[in-house]
Amino acid sequence: MSRSTGGEQPGQTLVVKVQDALRARIADGSHKPGDRLPSEAQLTREFGVSRTVVREAIAALRSDGLVEPRQGAGVFVLEPPAPQPLPFGNLDLARVSSLIEMLELRTAVEGDAAGFAALRRSPAQEEAIVEAFGRLGRLAASGQPTSDADFAFHLAIAEAANNPRFSEFLRLLGQTLIPRRAVTDGDEPQITLDYARILEAEHEAIVAAIQDGNETAARDAMRRHLKNSQARYREHLRAVRR
Known part of the structure; x- marks a missing residue:
């Protein structure tokens, strides 16, 4: 019987795998703003995971403002959120x-x-x-x-x-x-x-x-x-x- 390492549960590891793969596709433009992501069933087959894992991965992307589920239509890629300004980035010490x-x-x-x-x-x-x-x-x-x-x-x-x-x-x-x-x-x-x-x-x-x-x-x-x-x-x- 195999054990997970680093304190991660197997399900958590799979969620991270799926969300990181989707995040990379969004970052490199494979899934552009306005595109609909593959369906739950397609992602389940592609990654060989359960629907629960896919849903948790999508939820993580949603919390980061990368995707938006739309009732009856699917999950769509959003425009990337504006970068947050760095702390003290607007300092002008000449003022x-x-x-x-x-x-x-x-x-x-x-x-x-x-x-x-x-x-x-x-x-x-x-x-x-x-x-x-x-x-x-x-x-x-x-x-x-x-x-x-x-x-x-x-x-x-x-x-x-x-x-x-x-x-x-x-x-x-x-x-x-x-x-x-x-x-x-x-x-x-x-x-x-x-x-x-x-x-x-x-x-x-x-x-x-x-x-x-x-x-x-x-x-x-x-x-x-x-x-x-x-x-x-x-x-x-x-x-x-x-």
Whole structure:
């Protein structure tokens, strides 16, 4: 007596086989929008399965918006559904509104990430935060680009929260997380020494609170840093438009 593998029941495997075959035919144009699919009886014979399997496969395609059963007429192929926009796909960080929206969202998310990092970090994760902070400071002091290092610093904190959704969120945003390039048409500006000192002080306050295990202070320091960033970018964009 054979057994199914991977936790699938034989009937479920057959349903997937039929629906995948029909899905492929729709994708390659063998069954075009407006076409009627073969009847249940034809599909049953073609795939050597029961009518129940065929019905479940059709139901799966229907739930995906690929086909539509019509009473007394059969099952018809629909126009493919419009692709859903990717999350944050309409961001334009050269616009004040998008920039501030993103910084406000980051303030909420990363504030809690820093608080959790203060409580949950491992020694290795704490070391990664400190190393990222040190690298960021060295690059800023030497006048080199800091966006990548800044991203790595925030990502290290998100990972130390030990909830994978925080780091997934930051990776989803990618380099839009640090919008310095966006507000200067892609060329990262060289930050001034005074600005580097401000960033270092704000980042250092976050690191110190996390190392102290102070959830409230870590959350407040991260939120303060990102709210200050909002104010700085507002002023920068106002200056560019003058």
